[in-house]
Amino acid sequence: MSGRVGDLSPRQAEALQQFRERIQDVLPLLPAQHDHFLLRWLRARNFSVPKSEAMVRKVTPNRTLVIEKYLSGGMCGYDREGSPVWYDVIGPVDPKGLFLSASKQDFIRSKIRDCERLQQECDRQSQRLNTNVESITMIYDVEGLGLRHLWKPAIETYGEILQMFEDNYPEGLKRLFVIKAPKLFPVAYNLVKHFLSENTRQKIHILGANWREVLQKYIDSQELPAVYGGTKTDPDGDPRCRTWINHVGPVPRCYYVRDHVKVEYEQSLTVSRRSTQQLDYDILVPGCVLRWQFCSDSADIGFGVFLKTKKGDRQRASQMTEVVVNQRYNAHLVPEDGSLTCEVPGVYVLRFDNTYSLLQPKTIHLTVEVLLPDHCPGP
Secondary structure (H helix, E strand, O other): OOOEOOEOOHHHHHHHHHHHHHOOOOHHHOOOOOHHHHHHHHHHOOOOHHHHHHHHHHHOOOHHHHHHHHOOEEEEEEOOOOOEEEEEEOOOOOHHHHHOOOOHHHHHHHHHHHHHHHHHHHHHHHHHHOOOOOOEEEEEEOOOOOHHHHOHHHHHHHHHHHHHHHHHOOOOEEEEEEEOOOOOHHHHHHHHHHHOOHHHHOOEEEOOOOHHHHHHHHOOHHHOEHHHOOOEOOOOOOOOOOOOOEOOOOOOHHHOOOOOOOOOOOEEEEEOOOOEEEEEEEEOOOOEEEEEEEEEOOOOEEEEEEEOOOOOOOOOHHHOEEEEEEEEEOOOOOOEEEEEEEOOOEEEEEEEEOOOOOOOOEEEEEEEEEEOOOOOOOO
């Protein structure tokens, strides 16, 4: 069988049906949707449906689609003064999945569109209410904020977005409420606060257990989603108001267009054959986060994080407490990154292990940071 329309084997016909079903989300983005067009992709991959799907996803403009589907947030309702309210739901966001599926420029463009949309809504509200509406209220729901959200490429891009907002929409923010803040939030805030002017920082309020009462003070119950203490729901009764606020989950790997994000490393070291290299970091304050990124030049490398049981000279792994299990990583193929919340002060050791290599030394390129918590503004 030729694999063309009118000349398909049962296996090929079944593959075509499966292929069409699996690419339903990107099908509208293709220049054509008929069988003649889809069969070209299948013939190019010998009618392997998974390979054909991967090929389509890499060449279709699905980056914007990924952001629309898997970046949380949205505008929903108005505060008591008529200003639009924007919600960001941070916890379920998958930063690494998003960055492996879209570019930094895609995120920035998306946020510019959001800012322009909010500006236009302020203009419309000014006309409706016959008053000047020029700023917005923001609510950051940070329940579930975790170490994955502190991934360096994501934090740096978020900082650029904040700077863009500061530079291009002066006084566009009326107030920002942070709700459900976990213990890690002070570390995250410390990473981005330097992108904000002092005037903007004064508008940020970290709410405690009474956050529902505070929100109702500024937003009428009918304008506040039920999930946040109001009475507003979707037409179908959904308390999360998903019609207006995007609630997301992990980005499926089928959207990935790369296997890693390019990183500029700050230092290099060589681990000789049958030996180890250790880097010590003295953590003085509980709640600090130790964050690392590394790659190797030509082969895998063992890596683990340990806590010294006493200060002093170099200690063997068996003399320390293992806090991140030592294992071998194919860091020559895909760069590794990770982080650790240091609940206990002490000397933390990043240990690169090449003891299993009888002949080959390993060159490691790495960046390591100690992220400090910061005092956050209260209500």
